[in-house]
Amino acid sequence: MKRRDFVGLTGLATGALFLPSLPGFGHTAVDPARLLEPGADVIVKKRLADAALNAAKTAGASYADVRIGRSLNQYVFAREKQVQNIVSTESYGVGIRVLVAGCWGFASTSVVTEASLAATARAAVEIAKANRLLMKEPVQLAAQQGYGEVSWKTPLQQSAFEVPIKQKVDLLLAANAAALDAGANYINSALFQVNEQKYFASTDGSYIDQDIHRLWPTFNATAVDTKSGKFRSREALSAPVGLGFEYLTPNAAEQVRGPQGTDTVGYKLRYDMLADAALAGKQARAKLTMKSVTPGKYDLVLDPGHLGLTIHESVGHPTELDRVLGYEANYAGTSFATLEWKAKNLPYGSKEVNIVADKLQPGSVGNVGYDDEGVKTREWDIIKEGKLVNYQKIRDQAHIVGQKESDGCAYAQSWEDVQFQRMPNISLRPGKAKMSVDDMVKGVDKGIYIAGAGSFSIDQQRFNFQFGGQLFFAIEKGKITEPLEDVAYQSNTQEFWGACAGSCDQSDYRLFGTFFDGKGQPAQVSSVSHGSATTRFNGVNVINTARKV
Amino acid sequence: MPILSKDDAQTILKKVLSFSTADECEVSLNGQIGGNVRSARNTISTAGAVDNVSLAVESRFGKRSGLATCNEFDDATLRRCVQRAEEIAKLAPESPEYMPLLGPQQYLDGSKSFAASTAAIDPDYRARQMGASTALCDQKKVSSAGFLVDSAGFVAKRNSKGLEAYQQFTNVEFSVTVRTPDGTGSGYAAADYTDASKFDAARLTRVAAEKASSSMKARAIEPGKYTVILEPNALVSNVDTSLMVALMGALDARNADEGRSFLSKKGGGNRKGEKMFDERVTIYSDPLNAEIPDLTFSGDGRPQKRVTWIEKGVVKNLYSSRYWAQKAGIPDLPRPGGWIMEGGTQSTADLIKGTAKGILVTRLWYIRPVDPQTLLYTGLTRDGTFYIENGQIKFPVKNFRFNESPIIMLNNLEAIGKPVRLGGNLIPPLKIRDFTFTSLSDAV
Numbered sequence: 004m005k006r007r008d009f010v011g012l013t014g015l016a017t018g019a020l021f022l023p024s025l026p027g028f029g030h031t032a033v034d035p036a037r038l039l040e041p042g043a044d045v046i047v048k049k050r051l052a053d054a055a056l057n058a059a060k061t062a063g064a065s066y067a068d069v070r071i072g073r074s075l076n077q078y079v080f081a082r083e084k085q086v087q088n089i090v091s092t093e094s095y096g097v098g099i100r101v102l103v104a105g106c107w108g109f110a111s112t113s114v115v116t117e118a119s120l121a122a123t124a125r126a127a128v129e130i131a132k133a134n135r136l137l138m139k140e141p142v143q144l145a146a147q148q149g150y151g152e153v154s155w156k157t158p159l160q161q162s163a164f165e166v167p168i169k170q171k172v173d174l175l176l177a178a179n180a181a182a183l184d185a186g187a188n189y190i191n192s193a194l195f196q197v198n199e200q201k202y203f204a205s206t207d208g209s210y211i212d213q214d215i216h217r218l219w220p221t222f223n224a225t226a227v228d229t230k231s232g233k234f235r236s237r238e239a240l241s242a243p244v245g246l247g248f249e250y251l252t253p254n255a256a257e258q259v260r261g262p263q264g265t266d267t268v269g270y271k272l273r274y275d276m277l278a279d280a281a282l283a284g285k286q287a288r289a290k291l292t293m294k295s296v297t298p299g300k301y302d303l304v305l306d307p308g309h310l311g312l313t314i315h316e317s318v319g320h321p322t323e324l325d326r327v328l329g330y331e332a333n334y335a336g337t338s339f340a341t342l343e344w345k346a347k348n349l350p351y352g353s354k355e356v357n358i359v360a361d362k363l364q365p366g367s368v369g370n371v372g373y374d375d376e377g378v379k380t381r382e383w384d385i386i387k388e389g390k391l392v393n394y395q396k397i398r399d400q401a402h403i404v405g406q407k408e409s410d411g412c413a414y415a416q417s418w419e420d421v422q423f424q425r426m427p428n429i430s431l432r433p434g435k436a437k438m439s440v441d442d443m444v445k446g447v448d449k450g451i452y453i454a455g456a457g458s459f460s461i462d463q464q465r466f467n468f469q470f471g472g473q474l475f476f477a478i479e480k481g482k483i484t485e486p487l488e489d490v491a492y493q494s495n496t497q498e499f500w501g502a503c504a505g506s507c508d509q510s511d512y513r514l515f516g517t518f519f520d521g522k523g524q525p526a527q528v529s530s531v532s533h534g535s536a537t538t539r540f541n542g543v544n545v546i547n548t549a550r551k552v
Numbered sequence: 553m554p555i556l557s558k559d560d561a562q563t564i565l566k567k568v569l570s571f572s573t574a575d576e577c578e579v580s581l582n583g584q585i586g587g588n589v590r591s592a593r594n595t596i597s598t599a600g601a602v603d604n605v606s607l608a609v610e611s612r613f614g615k616r617s618g619l620a621t622c623n624e625f626d627d628a629t630l631r632r633c634v635q636r637a638e639e640i641a642k643l644a645p646e647s648p649e650y651m652p653l654l655g656p657q658q659y660l661d662g663s664k665s666f667a668a669s670t671a672a673i674d675p676d677y678r679a680r681q682m683g684a685s686t687a688l689c690d691q692k693k694v695s696s697a698g699f700l701v702d703s704a705g706f707v708a709k710r711n712s713k714g715l716e717a718y719q720q721f722t723n724v725e726f727s728v729t730v731r732t733p734d735g736t737g738s739g740y741a742a743a744d745y746t747d748a749s750k751f752d753a754a755r756l757t758r759v760a761a762e763k764a765s766s767s768m769k770a771r772a773i774e775p776g777k778y779t780v781i782l783e784p785n786a787l788v789s790n791v792d793t794s795l796m797v798a799l800m801g802a803l804d805a806r807n808a809d810e811g812r813s814f815l816s817k818k819g820g821g822n823r824k825g826e827k828m829f830d831e832r833v834t835i836y837s838d839p840l841n842a843e844i845p846d847l848t849f850s851g852d853g854r855p856q857k858r859v860t861w862i863e864k865g866v867v868k869n870l871y872s873s874r875y876w877a878q879k880a881g882i883p884d885l886p887r888p889g890g891w892i893m894e895g896g897t898q899s900t901a902d903l904i905k906g907t908a909k910g911i912l913v914t915r916l917w918y919i920r921p922v923d924p925q926t927l928l929y930t931g932l933t934r935d936g937t938f939y940i941e942n943g944q945i946k947f948p949v950k951n952f953r954f955n956e957s958p959i960i961m962l963n964n965l966e967a968i969g970k971p972v973r974l975g976g977n978l979i980p981p982l983k984i985r986d987f988t989f990t991s992l993s994d995a996v
Contacts, residue, residue: 031620031621031622032608032619032620032636032640033620033636034620034636034639034640034643035640035643067647085645085647085648085649086645086647089645090619091640103643104907107598109598109600130599130858133675134596134599137595137596137683137686138595139593139594140593140595163827166641172645188811189810189812198789208864208968222712225812227809227810227811227812227816229818229819229820230818230819231818232816232818232819233584233819233925234811234812234816234924235925236924237814275574280652328594329592329598329695329697329731330592330593330697331591331592331594331697331700332592332695332697332729332731333592333696333697333699333728333729334697334699334791335918336934336995337731339994339995341735347720421598421600452591457924458920458921458930459920460917460918460919460930460932460953461919462917462930462932462934462953462993462995463917463918463932463995464936464995464996465717465995465996466993466994466995467932467951467953467991467992467993467994467995469930469953469955469990470589471921471922488921491922491930493954493990493991495993495994499692524588524590524699524701525588525600525701526791544991546990548922548923548928548955549923549926550923550926550928550957550960551926552814552927552957552959552960
């Protein structure tokens with residue numbers, strides 16, 4: 004399914020950051036009960052993997068890895084008072100990657116037998132040998148210890164697949180009703196549920212069994228004023244999460260109130276879909292008569308549900324080492340943060356900017372135990388006190404920056420796709436000093452508070468960007484005064500992060516995320532979270548986006 | 553599995569239908585063979601292949617519908633697939649927008665959507681084409697990254713009401729970005745074809761390399777409103793949202809009728825029949841067009857015919873679902889595949905010659921919606937932006953961010969060039985006055 008079809012089907016305009024296709028729809032449609040059936044036993048998977056690894060080594064591979072993947076997805080879509088679609092899918096198969104005389108080869112199969120895997124391993128070796136003829140730079144693979152037989156599972160309380168479909172449908176229809184009752188004319192809602200059952204084995208001696216779960220409830224509510232012909236929307240303030248259905252059990256302790264006078268609520272690891280939908284209906288209606296912003300320089304106070312997208316685009320992508328080196332030049336582009344630029348020790352941002360990469364944060368969609376080339380996941384600094392200190396790397400990139408081991412951020416969207424470097428969670432550390440969002444607003448003379456992710460666009464080297472949002476509020480002399488519309492801010496990466504004046508403390512820290520970050524050709528999607536606390540940026544250029552047609 | 557012939561495909565579909573116990577059943581076969589090769593830093597980085605045929609079964613009991621798929625074709629698997637679709641249908645909620653399956657349809661004959669030259673592409677062909685591209689860049693001492701992807705496939709449909717459809721198609725797409733060693737110049741070229749005999753990777757790479765070298769050391773000029781010449785790659789993209797595809801994607805009747813579209817009318821209803829663009833704007837779709845031959849039926853089995861969407865600036869037709877067409881009492885038109893914007897005979901070079909002052913834009917990038925009410929989009933120029941004075945390109949300029957609506961853009965039309973194929977559409981280069989650039993970008 005193409006992204007435009009996905010958007011057309013759901014009426015949801017966000018979620019895909021750079022998405023050419025939506026995986027899962029091409030998989031086998033199955034009875035929902037199938038999603039509860041266990042996959043193959045680890046003993047069977049080990050035997051299958053060994054057949055592939057032995058065949059690869061016999062055929063001449065110096066290294067090989069095998070990924071036996073079972074991907075389960077269920078999507079529930081509703082609009083207004085009706086269910087639009089319920090899709091349950093399964094995909095099962097094996098991807099085999101080999102290294103032959105410094106050159107990669109990859110092949111995959113959906114026929115999961117020892118004979119088929121051995122034949123696929125030999126095919127991967129033949130592809131590697133063919134590719135060697137055009138090879139200019141032999142692969143240097145960072146050493147990696149074998150972990151033996153290990154396993155990892157998303158720390159969840161209840162798998163979403165165990166929840167009856169009726170309960171999910173009832174939840175979406177109740178959320179829709181709440182939005183309609185509160186002032187929306189239309190609402191599209193969706194519940195995305197993903198389970199990746201991954202078994203990884205390599206000639207390093209690792210046999211890693213992982214059970215990874217992700218969930219994303221979302222909606223888009225629209226209010227229409229037929230008389231004026233005006234319409235406005237407000238999207239859900241939820242986040243995709245690496246949790247089970249427990250995310251949808253409201254918990255006051257997991258809610259963060261926006262600044263006084265905004266009537267906004269942010270969510271940590273529990274989400275109140277009904278309350279958010281009701282508020283969205285009210286706010287979508289209110290947007291029809293909000294004051295249009297006066298363009299100019301403002302101090303921006305950015306909520307984590309908004310700032311996460313800015314972090315993603317202006318820090319996450321430019322610090323991917325393959326992008327820095329030119330491997331993405333024909334698609335999303337390269338990066339200003341080249342090795343030469345880093346060597347100059349120029350500031351990426353102010354001293355308040357501390358950005359960390361990880362695949363460990365509980366509840367994040369990036370949270371896994373091991374990456375897709377058998378490296379135990381970890382945390383490392385990307386920016387320390389405003390200076391770029393490191394990139395995101397996988398095993399065949401580590402040597403480029405003099406590192407002996409991988410960062411553990413290899414990922415493939417499916418068993419049939421080759422793994423490559425994908426963004427881990429990239430998060431802004433919260434401030435160390437105690438500061439609430441109300442304290443932050445008090446210090447702003449002329450500013451705008453922005454909540455929720457909206458329009459987003461950044462150039463192919465990650466300098467110039469423009470972001471919108473869901474909700475905007477004027478700040479005058481330390482107080483929220485009124486809601487605004489037609490707001491977007493334009494800046495460039497170093498200028499913007501250089502204007503960072505500090506973040507609220509850990510109590511305000513929340514995760515933004517996406518299921519659909521696109522990269523590569525053929526394009527693959529991956530899931531990533533971005534944590535931050537509400538953060539202030541001084542003197543940012545705000546434009547007015549209103550037009551007459 | 554090779555591409556199935558019409559007879560072989562329909563034989564399988566008839567058999568599958570014979571297993572159905574549902575009130576209504578529709579079955580579809582989709583098959584595709586093909587492959588891809590990707591390069592970076594003047595060497596092949598990845599290569600892959602696709603070979604898949606899948607069956608989709610939609611079973612219906614009353615207003616309940618269930619879908620199941622499989623990709624094996626022995627009798628036992630086919631039976632299981634039908635049973636699964638029926639089980640899922642029985643569990644599904646009733647659809648308030650249920651429409652009965654279509655009966656027999658008349659489809660246009662003569663779409664040349666399949667070319668044997670493309671179906672014959674193999675890994676050697678891909679390596680040769682990509683090798684020619686990278687060799688040219690080695691020779692010119694520039695760095696390239698490219699992507700070549702090809703496919704040959706078929707679609708076959710049949711249902712219990714007597715509908716029967718079958719068509720083969722092919723497509724090959726290539727894009728290449730060339731950068732100068734000092735990082736100050738970048739160029740791009742992209743093309744797609746039904747018939748691979750028209751494809752020449754080296755020729756396209758030469759265009760991108762020339763763009764790269766001529767865009768080196770760009771100068772900064774003030775953002776603002778400029779006359780621009782937008783090349784086809786700036787209007788349509790194979791890999792990103794684009795202004796013209798966004799416009800065509802917004803011609804949905806239901807959104808317009810519900811009041812949430814630029815086509816919604818104050819007080820209710822839609823703006824079909826109103827003149828909304830310059831009178832030189834005419835856009836239509838035609839599956840029999842020789843340059844962009846397309847499928848003659850839509851995903852739900854409706855015939856695709858020649859339809860005029862915008863004629864001399866007037867919105868002539870909107871597409872919709874079958875349900876909405878019936879509810880609103882409007883022509884039942886499916887969303888088109890490719891579309892054709894009528895143009896003139898001028899090349900981009902001719903448009904440049906006729907420009908006193910302006911900006912030539914090779915490509916627009918990272919285009920995203922800002923306001924659906926006005927169809928306002930933002931994005932940036934990329935891979936070759938040049939200042940024009942007295943009919944000549946004077947120097948390269950730094951890239952800009954734009955905030956612009958295709959509605960406003962097509963009302964500020966100065967000239968239309970000769971259409972070329974891109975993304976399965978025919979799109980001419982356009983000369984537009986007062987195109988809004990809002991800031992500068994340092995990106996190359």
